[in-house]
Amino acid sequence: xxxxxxxxxxxxxxxxxxxxxxxxxxxxxxxxxxxxxxxxxxxxxxxxxxxxxxxxxxxxxxxxxxxxxxxxxxxxxxxxxxxxxxxxxxxxxxxxxxxxxxxxxxxxxxxxxxxxxxxxxxxxxxxxxxxxxxxxxxxxxxxxxxxxxxxxxxxxxxxxxxxxxxxxxxxxxxxxxxxxx
Amino acid sequence: xxxxxxxxxxxxxxxxxxxxxxxxxxxxxxxxxxxxxxxxxxxxxxxxxxxxxxxxxxxxxxxxxxxxxxxxxxxxxxxxxxxxxxxxxxxxxxxxxxxxxxxxxxxxxxxxxxxxxxxxxxxxxxxxxxxxxxxxxxxxxxxxxxxxxxxxxxxxxxxxxxxxxxxxxxxxxxxxxxxxx
DNA sequence: ACATACATGTAAATAGTTACATGATTTC
DNA sequence: GAAATCATGTAACTATTTACATGTATGT
Numbered sequence: 128x129x130x131x132x133x134x135x136x137x138x139x140x141x142x143x144x145x146x147x148x149x150x151x152x153x154x155x156x157x158x159x160x161x162x163x164x165x166x167x168x169x170x171x172x173x174x175x176x177x178x179x180x181x182x183x184x185x186x187x188x189x190x191x192x193x194x195x196x197x198x199x200x201x202x203x204x205x206x207x208x209x210x211x212x213x214x215x216x217x218x219x220x221x222x223x224x225x226x227x228x229x230x231x232x233x234x235x236x237x238x239x240x241x242x243x244x245x246x247x248x249x250x251x252x253x254x255x256x257x258x259x260x261x262x263x264x265x266x267x268x269x270x271x272x273x274x275x276x277x278x279x280x281x282x283x284x285x286x287x288x289x290x291x292x293x294x295x296x297x298x299x300x301x302x303x304x305x306x307x308x
Numbered sequence: 309x310x311x312x313x314x315x316x317x318x319x320x321x322x323x324x325x326x327x328x329x330x331x332x333x334x335x336x337x338x339x340x341x342x343x344x345x346x347x348x349x350x351x352x353x354x355x356x357x358x359x360x361x362x363x364x365x366x367x368x369x370x371x372x373x374x375x376x377x378x379x380x381x382x383x384x385x386x387x388x389x390x391x392x393x394x395x396x397x398x399x400x401x402x403x404x405x406x407x408x409x410x411x412x413x414x415x416x417x418x419x420x421x422x423x424x425x426x427x428x429x430x431x432x433x434x435x436x437x438x439x440x441x442x443x444x445x446x447x448x449x450x451x452x453x454x455x456x457x458x459x460x461x462x463x464x465x466x467x468x469x470x471x472x473x474x475x476x477x478x479x480x481x482x483x484x485x486x487x488x489x
Numbered sequence: 490a491c492a493t494a495c496a497t498g499t500a501a502a503t504a505g506t507t508a509c510a511t512g513a514t515t516t517c
Numbered sequence: 518g519a520a521a522t523c524a525t526g527t528a529a530c531t532a533t534t535t536a537c538a539t540g541t542a543t544g545t
């Protein structure tokens with residue numbers, strides 16, 4: 128899945144400008160996909176060249192003109208083929224866990240700070256997901272599922288953080304032994 | 309966190325060749341970080357230039373010679389500064405959830421297949437993590453924590469998949485309405 | 490006065506993946 | 518006889534991030 132596919136995905140649901148596509152990824156897609164303006168605008172230009180999307184200019188009062196993109200029939204076919212050929216994979220990269228691997232090399236107070244910050248991040252993420260799922264009535268089944276999925280993971284991790292943070296700090300102190308202050 | 313930092317991290321724990329660093333990322337680090345030979349070898353060359361690591365050749369019988377790298381004092385200082393300046397962030401990208409967003413555009417049988425495959429992926433990942441945590445007695449507290457973290461997330465997601473897969477398929481069928489076969 | 494939202498776009502820099510090249514040894 | 522493990526490295530390609538450039542309008 129690259130930025131072109133992400134754009135086609137949004138456009139298969141509704142017409143949108145590049146700016147609105149970016150917003151969609153900050154709002155409803157942010158917990159499992161991300162992209163940036165620097166990737167979206169060139170992608171839309173390429174898709175237009177390839178005839179997979181088209182656009183019309185929309186003048187606005189007191190706002191810059193918009194390019195509103197629509198997916199073409201060819202684009203819809205291409206997107207469906209992409210979906211059919213895509214494996215259900217996931218990738219997870221965590222600087223937090225990398226830091227924890229080296230916790231014994233860090234000042235214990237710093238590790239405590241990291242654990243608190245990570246707990247806060249999980250709380251914040253959960254609040255966002257809970258808000259979306261309760262505020263939006265018109266969610267498609269698929270959309271609701273992605274939110275439940277995010278909530279399940281974040282809730283389990285938050286529970287773990289609350290249960291294991293203090294014991295981890297104690298274990299690290301023991302490992303460091305009597306040389307620690 | 310880039311490949312150079314990942315290499316320094318391994319070398320802060322023990323001496324290793326490029327090949328052994330790659331293996332470490334396939335084994336104990338695979339659930340939260342990844343990298344490739346094409347990134348590791350150039351990174352080790354740069355780190356050597358910068359004086360953050362050094363190496364000696366080790367001849368082996370019936371095997372190609374190894375370059376065994378060690379972290380220098382400067383490297384250790386640099387790595388500690390990097391750790392201290394790194395925020396506890398996480399990033400998650402999921403093609404699986406992206407596919408679920410468009411489940412209503414796909415044949416229902418295909419969606420069922422995707423749900424099964426994803427469930428299988430979670431089971432496989434859990435088995436790997438369980439095996440490591442039970443087989444290795446000499447785990448550092450930090451390492452054990454990263455494994456518990458991975459297990460917690462994967463177990464929660466597996467539970468959700470088992471509870472919600474069938475209802476999701478039913479909801480999608482309803483959404484598609486009487487036009488579906 | 491400053492930040493944020495709206496709106497499009499480019500360019501440089503960074504980084505990483507994938508495939509290739511080479512070659513011995515061991516396992517199936 | 519094929520595939521996997523050990524072992525290092527390069528090069529082409531792909532992609533993305535970040536910062537910049539430009540400008541209006543609204544909110545604080």
